[in-house]
Amino acid sequence: xxxxxxxxxDETLTxxxxxxxxxxxxxxxxxxxxxxxEYRQGQKDGIFCDLGEGLAPYRPRYICxxxxxxxxxxxxxxxxxPPQDLLEATNAxxxxxxxxxxITSFPVYLGNLDQLLEPFVLxxxxxxxxxxxxxxxxxxxxxxxxxxxxxxxxxxxxRTGELILQLSEEMQCAMPNLTLKYDPLLTSDDFLKxxxxxxxxTAKPSFANHAMFTREWGENYAIASCYNGLKVxxxxxxLPRIRLYECSLKAKDPQDFLDxxxxxxxxxxxEMMEDRIRFIVETSAFFKANFxxxxxxxxxxxxxxxxxxxxxxxxxxxxxxxxxxxxGYGNNAAADDLGVRILQRLSDLVAxxxxxxxxxxxxxFRLHAQVGIxxxxxxxxxxxxxxxxxxxxxxxxxxHAARMHGFFPTGIGDIFKFEETWLNTPEALGDIIKGAxxxxxxxxxxxxxxxxxxxVTGYLVKKSELAKLDQHKQSLNNVSIFGQGARDKGNALxxxxxxxxx
Amino acid sequence: xxxxxxxxxxxxxxxxPGNRCAIFFQGCPLHCAYCHNPETWQVCDHCGQCVAGxxxxxxxxxxxxxxxxxxxxxxxxxxxxxxPHHASCKVSELTPEALFxxxxxxxxxxxxxxxxGGECMLYADFLTxxxxxxxxxxxxxxxxxxxxxxxxxYPQLLALxxxxxxxxxxxxxxxxxxxxxxxxRQVLDNLTLLLEAGKLEEVRTVLLPQFPKQNQKTVRAVNExxxxxxxxxxxxxxxxxxxxxxxxxxxxxxxxxxxAERLAQAESDRGFHNCVVI
Numbered sequence: 001x002x003x004x005x006x007x008x009x010d011e012t013l014t015x016x017x018x019x020x021x022x023x024x025x026x027x028x029x030x031x032x033x034x035x036x037x038e039y040r041q042g043q044k045d046g047i048f049c050d051l052g053e054g055l056a057p058y059r060p061r062y063i064c065x066x067x068x069x070x071x072x073x074x075x076x077x078x079x080x081x082p083p084q085d086l087l088e089a090t091n092a093x094x095x096x097x098x099x100x101x102x103i104t105s106f107p108v109y110l111g112n113l114d115q116l117l118e119p120f121v122l123x124x125x126x127x128x129x130x131x132x133x134x135x136x137x138x139x140x141x142x143x144x145x146x147x148x149x150x151x152x153x154x155x156x157x158x159r160t161g162e163l164i165l166q167l168s169e170e171m172q173c174a175m176p177n178l179t180l181k182y183d184p185l186l187t188s189d190d191f192l193k194x195x196x197x198x199x200x201x202t203a204k205p206s207f208a209n210h211a212m213f214t215r216e217w218g219e220n221y222a223i224a225s226c227y228n229g230l231k232v233x234x235x236x237x238x239l240p241r242i243r244l245y246e247c248s249l250k251a252k253d254p255q256d257f258l259d260x261x262x263x264x265x266x267x268x269x270x271e272m273m274e275d276r277i278r279f280i281v282e283t284s285a286f287f288k289a290n291f292x293x294x295x296x297x298x299x300x301x302x303x304x305x306x307x308x309x310x311x312x313x314x315x316x317x318x319x320x321x322x323x324x325x326x327x328g329y330g331n332n333a334a335a336d337d338l339g340v341r342i343l344q345r346l347s348d349l350v351a352x353x354x355x356x357x358x359x360x361x362x363x364x365f366r367l368h369a370q371v372g373i374x375x376x377x378x379x380x381x382x383x384x385x386x387x388x389x390x391x392x393x394x395x396x397x398x399x400h401a402a403r404m405h406g407f408f409p410t411g412i413g414d415i416f417k418f419e420e421t422w423l424n425t426p427e428a429l430g431d432i433i434k435g436a437x438x439x440x441x442x443x444x445x446x447x448x449x450x451x452x453x454x455x456v457t458g459y460l461v462k463k464s465e466l467a468k469l470d471q472h473k474q475s476l477n478n479v480s481i482f483g484q485g486a487r488d489k490g491n492a493l494x495x496x497x498x499x500x501x502x
Numbered sequence: 503x504x505x506x507x508x509x510x511x512x513x514x515x516x517x518x519p520g521n522r523c524a525i526f527f528q529g530c531p532l533h534c535a536y537c538h539n540p541e542t543w544q545v546c547d548h549c550g551q552c553v554a555g556x557x558x559x560x561x562x563x564x565x566x567x568x569x570x571x572x573x574x575x576x577x578x579x580x581x582x583x584x585x586p587h588h589a590s591c592k593v594s595e596l597t598p599e600a601l602f603x604x605x606x607x608x609x610x611x612x613x614x615x616x617x618x619g620g621e622c623m624l625y626a627d628f629l630t631x632x633x634x635x636x637x638x639x640x641x642x643x644x645x646x647x648x649x650x651x652x653x654x655x656y657p658q659l660l661a662l663x664x665x666x667x668x669x670x671x672x673x674x675x676x677x678x679x680x681x682x683x684x685x686x687r688q689v690l691d692n693l694t695l696l697l698e699a700g701k702l703e704e705v706r707t708v709l710l711p712q713f714p715k716q717n718q719k720t721v722r723a724v725n726e727x728x729x730x731x732x733x734x735x736x737x738x739x740x741x742x743x744x745x746x747x748x749x750x751x752x753x754x755x756x757x758x759x760x761x762a763e764r765l766a767q768a769e770s771d772r773g774f775h776n777c778v779v780i
C-alpha cells in the first residue's frame with residue numbers, strides 16, 4: 001500500500017488530483033476483465049499501451065453528449081428545465097459538465113458552443129453577453145482543470161464565436177481547448193482570419209477540416225479532447241495504442257513487418273479492444289443506469305472503438321535503416337511511401353475486424369493518430385508526425401501531413417510554431433490554413449513561440465504552470481504534468497519555428 | 503529563355519498581401535551600401551575559390567564550372583562568405599516553364615507570387631512568360647524592383663502584373679550615386695509611369711541613421727509625387743547582413759524608431775496618411 005501513501009503525501013498534487021490518482025489505484029485492483037497472455041506480453045515489450053485506461057473501465061473513454069437536448073428539453077435527472085436566457089443556458093451547461101464522465105473524469109466535449117448559445121446571446125446586449133460568457137469561461141478554466149476539455153466553434157461566424165475569441169485573447173486560459181470547424185463554403189474569410197489571429201495570441205482555436213469530418217461522420221460530429229473526431233450523442237469507448245517503433249523491432253525487414261508482424265499485433269489489440277468494450281457495455285453500470293444514457297444524451301450505437309497508433313516515423317526509419325531523422329520519414333520519398341503503405345495496411349487490418357458494437361461506424365473501429373505521452377520519449381513521435389527537429393519546412397510538412405491524414409477519422413493533427421511577425425499578417429496565415437484544408441489536411445494547430453499558453457502535442461499548457469511544477473509547486477491544470485514530461489523527455493516544445501518570410 | 507534564380511521562398515508573409523511565394527533572381531545593377539544580400543549582385547564567374555571550403559562537400563569544379571549539389575548542401579553559406587565577387591554559386595538556371603512547375607505546388611496556399619532579387623527586371627521577358635502562366639492559374643503577380651530598368655519598355659509585362667513595389671533609395675541624385683553607384687533618374691521616371699498606370703503597389707525608402715537630412719528630403723519629395731495615395735513604407739536601416747564597406751558608409755546602429763515616426767507624422771500633418779514605419 002506504499003503507492004497509496006505516496007499519493008497522500010505528495011505535496012505537488014492538488015486534492016482533486018490525489019483523489020483521481022487514488023481512484024486509479026483502486027480500479028486497477030480488479031482483474032475481472034481478462035487480458036490475453038499475448039496482449040500482456042506485448043504490453044511488457046512496449047508494443048501496446050492502454051493510455052491510462054486501467055484494468056476495469058467504468059465509463060467510455062470519451063463522451064460527447066448532445067447538448068442541444070439540454071437546451072430544448074432540460075434534464076430530469078439534473079432537474080433542469082429548458083433555459084430561457086443566456087445566464088440560464090450557461091449555468092445549465094456548467095451543471096451538466098460536472099456530470100459528464102471520461103477517462104480523465106473531466107468532460108472532453110463541451111459542445112458546439114457558438115451554435116448552442118447564439119440564440120441566447122442575440123437576446124442580450126453585447127456587454128451583458130460578454131460578461132456572462134466571461135464568467136462561463138472562467139468557471140470552465142478554474143473548475144474543469146484539464147486541457148483535454150474541448151469546445152467547438154463554427155463553421156459559420158457568429159456573434160458568440162466572436163465573443164469567445166475576444167475573451168480567449170483577454171483571459172489567456174489553457175481551458176477549454178477550441179476548434180474551428182472550417183469549411184471554405186461556410187466560413188467567411190474574415191472569420192478565418194479572425195480565428196487565425198486568435199490562434200497566434202492564445203494557441204487556439206485549431207482548424208478542423210469540416211468537409212472531411214462531415215463526409216465520415218455526418219453533420220453531427222464533435223472534435224473532443226485533443227483533436228478526436230467522434231459522433232455527437234456518442235463518443236469513443238476506448239483508445240489503446242500500438243507503438244509502431246517497438247513493433248518494428250520484431251520485423252526482419254519492411255515486407256516482414258507488413259505481412260507478418262503488423263497483422264499479428266493488430267489482431268491482438270483488436271481483440272483486446274472488443275473485450276474491453278464488452279466490459280464497458282455489459283459489466284459496468286454506465287450504459288445501464290447513467291442519466292446521459294437513460295435520458296438519451298448519448299446512445300450506445302453512437303460510440304465507436306478508437307484504434308490508436310504512435311511512432312510511424314521511427315518505425316519507418318528503423319525498417320529502412322535510417323539513423324538521422326532529418327534524412328528519414330518526412331524528408332525522404334522512400335520513407336514516406338513506406339509510411340503510406342504501413343498506414344494503408346493498418347487501415348485495412350482494422351477495417352477487417354467486425355465488432356459486436358460500434359453501430360455508427362458499421363461495426364468497425366476507426367484509426368486514431370495518438371499524440372503521444374511523455375514516457376514515449378523520443379522513440380515514438382506522435383501518430384504519423386515528422387519528429388520534432390526534422391521538420392522539412394512548412395509547405396513540405398503540410399503536404400506530408402495531407403498524405404497521411406485521410407487514414408484517421410478519429411483524429412490526427414499537426415502543429416506549427418510561428419514567430420511574432422505573423423501577428424501582423426493573419427491574412428497570410430489564413431491563406432496557409434485554407435491551402436492546408438484544400439490539400440486534405442485534417443487538422444491544423446499553431447501557436448506563437450513566445451506565448452505563455454502553448455500547444456504541447458495536442459493539448460494546451462501554460463509555460464508559467466510548468467515553471468510551478470519545476471519548483472515543486474502545485475498546478476491547477478491536471479495536464480501540466482504531462483506537458484512537463486513531454487517538454488523534458490520528448491523535446492515537444494522545440495519544434496521548428498516558422499519565421500518571417502521563410 | 504532562362505533566368506538565374508537565387509532562391510525560392512515558398513511561404514512569405516512579408517512580400518505583399520497575404521501569403522506569397524517569393525522568387526529571388528540573381529544579379530543587380532545597383533550596389534546599395536545597406537544591401538542585406540550582396541551575394542545577389544553578380545553572376546558567379548566560376549573562379550572556384552568557394553569549392554575547397556565547403557564543409558558539406560556540396561561544391562565541385564567540373565570543366566571549369568562550379569557545380570552545386572543542392573541535395574548535399576547544408577545551407578551554411580560558407581561559399582557566400584568567401585566569395586570575392588558578391589556572387590553566389592547556389593543558383594539554378596531555369597526556363598519560365600521549369601520555374602512555374604517548381605512553384606505550382608505552392609498555389610493552394612498563396613494569393614500570388616512576388617518576384618524580387620537582385621533585380622528581377624533584368625529578366626523582364628522571362629517575367630512576362632512566367633506571369634502569363636501564373637495569371638492563367640488564377641494567382642496574382644507582384645514585382646519588387648529598384649526601378650533602374652525602364653518599365654516603359656515592357657508594356658506586356660506591366661499589363662500582366664498586379665503591381666510593383668518600388669524602392670526609392672534617395673531623391674538627391676548625387677546621394678543616390680554615392681549610396682547605390684547609379685543615378686536615380688530612371689527610378690523617378692518609373693515612379694511617375696507606374697503611378698499613372700495604376701500599377702504602383704507601394705514605395706519603400708530605407709532611412710539611414712547617419713543621414714537624417716537625406717531621409718527627410720527623400721520622404722518629403724517622394725510623397726509629394728504620391729500625394730499620400732500609395733502605401734509608403736519607411737524602413738529603418740538595420741546593420742545585420744550588411745557587408746564591411748556598407749557598414750562604413752551606413753554605420754552599425756539601427757535608425758531610431760523616433761526618427762522614422764517623426765517623418766511619418768510630418769507627412770500625416772500635411773494630410774498624407776500613407777506612411778508605414780517598419
